[in-house]
Amino acid sequence: MADKVRIGMIGCGGMAGAHRDGYRVLWEHEYHDFEIIAACDVDVNRAQNMANSVAEFQGSQPNVYTDVEEMLDKEPALDAVDICTLHSMHHVVAVPSLKAGKHVTIEKPLGITMRACHQILNAAKENDRLLQVAENYRRSPNERATQWAIRQGKIGELRILFWIDVGESLGPWGWRDDKFASGGGWAMDGGVHFTDLMRFHLGCEAEEVYAISKAYHPYRYHKPDTLEDPIEVTNEDTVIAVIKFEHGITAQWTIARMCPGGGFGGRALYGSKGRMSLSGGFKSRDEEMNMDQLREAYLASLSDAERERWFPRGITNTVATELHEFIEAVLGRGKLEIDGNEGMKDVALCFAAYESGATGQAVKMSDIEACKIEVYQGEINDALGIT
């Protein structure tokens, strides 16, 4: 087994900066079982800046590339790649990386469509490589504490989850406004974090989804305050979904981003004994804890091994802990919590909402996961040549 994992970063934009900071946190905690040896971005300046900023803490300078295939070809020592590109490029760069024998950690969502997800999953399986989806939200101490309390039965048997997020968002958002680059709007980009948290907290899978999905206002504005200089966008701004989970649990999930005049929202899980306010503590018929008390109780309940598993070296930065887990798994010293299959299930729930919106019918998760319903995704697959 190698003494350290040699990593290539692919896509050196905004989130890659958070990954770089995560690696830096690990480094500063004396965790040196990795080396970033390459940085790749189609924009050479971004790749170069990434390489320079990595060298500042790591000491050695990563090589710079603008083409993934060239990087894979010229860097045989690479063990793994860390993918932070826009969604339409996930399968385009992940599949050749896996075929070249590299382990992969990839930002959410796993793929831009379910077919793209399956291409990545198949490449990982066929080449026997690790595939982690870098889903970080559930890794925060608050989310872990909330999940722990739910499992402890603090609110009783789980019944109804309300997840309401209503507001207005008028500013342009680059590739995130383009369905063929992003796969969907906020119900995909942020939504895949939320579906992961739903599955994590409820501890079971969705079975069926009915949703309305629309673009009530398909414009954004370079000057949002005065609604001047509009651009047309191709993504939805509204998803209102009812989700049937296993064990009779119902979720009502609303994302509405074009509601002028003031938003509202909240995330609450009701059980037979009380209410968990995600992640703000709970109140039941016989007990109440705010988030600080709950987090303290959870942390106090952890064994040393559990503490090291979830918060290695006391680190709570969610990106640092996910990268630590990935490196440990590549070194054969640990398991991935969110592997490709988990990441696929997270994004399938987003696509279920879009497909239900497109067909006007309730859809079964098994049909979404098996690519049997692709009314919404079909034009993305066609445009991007995803088969």
Ligand SMILES: NC(=O)c1ccc[n+]([C@@H]2O[C@H](COP(=O)([O-])OP(=O)(O)OC[C@H]3O[C@@H](n4cnc5c(N)ncnc54)[C@H](O)[C@@H]3O)[C@@H](O)[C@H]2O)c1
């Ligand atoms: N976990 C989180 O909280 C979180 C937050 C933000 C973004 N993300 C995810 O991170 C990913 C990247 O988002 P971002 O905000 O950093 O986007 P970004 O636009 O800032 O960065 C994407 C980078 O990828 C590069 N790129 C595009 N095609 C490429 C290719 N073929 N090869 C190499 N590089 C290529 C672009 O030039 C750009 O620098 C997305 O999957 C997004 O959903 C996650």
